[in-house]
Amino acid sequence: MNVKINTDTRKWYPVYTHPRAEKKAHTALLKKGIEAYLPLQRRLKQWSDRKKWVEEPLIKSYLFVHIPHHEQTDVLMTKGIARFIYFSGQITAMPDSQIEELKLLLSSSLELEVTEENLAPGEKIRIKAGPLKGINGEMIAYRSQKQLILRLESLGCSIIVNVAASYVGRL
Structure with missing residues (x-):
């Protein structure tokens, strides 16, 4: 009897983006059909002439993807994505x-x-x-x-x- 091991398990991976590219990278991932999460927080910004509410990434240069292991290359090939986060030589999952x-x-x-x-x-x-x-x-x-x-x-x-x-x- 053959037992198939499910290697298609999705995990959350933090990815590092290019500076100030979080929103564009998030949009590009969604267009590719990749589940992604970009935590945004509304903040009141002040300029010399006005104040305005803006949505900014909670954690600068980070977003999260929910993918099986084999889709990591697709994520890295997305404009705005710099790299996965590594600990002890391995891509970290959350x-x-x-x-x-x-x-x-x-x-x-x-x-x-x-x-x-x-x-x-x-x-x-x-x-x-x-x-x-x-x-x-x-x-x-x-x-x-x-x-x-x-x-x-x-x-x-x-x-x-x-x-x-x-x-x-x-x-």
Whole structure:
């Protein structure tokens, strides 16, 4: 009896784009039929003569593709894509749960800040109320406020979110 191993399993992969090419690369991937996710955040930008709301990538020069392993070349052949992210000599994949948590964070009305600072791990917490209820993270002191750190280790960055202390409990 032959057993076929499914090598077509889709995984989320972070990809690095050329500077300021995130939106164009995302559009090009979608046109190719490749599932891609570009986390965008609305920000109020000020120029000398006006203010305007714009959508900017949450994590500069990054977007995420949901593909089987054999489509990696198609992604690299897309205009605006620079490379996949490697750790220990291998292309890194992200758990589906991290993408879902990122989508949940962006759908909330919380103001997010991304830092590439390697923040020291703190006390493990779980959010017990509000739009982020059920998300686990690490608590740190940052700018004299208590904030939740959702560590995205496969990207090498952290997302800092302002959360009321009453919404947080120990794990």
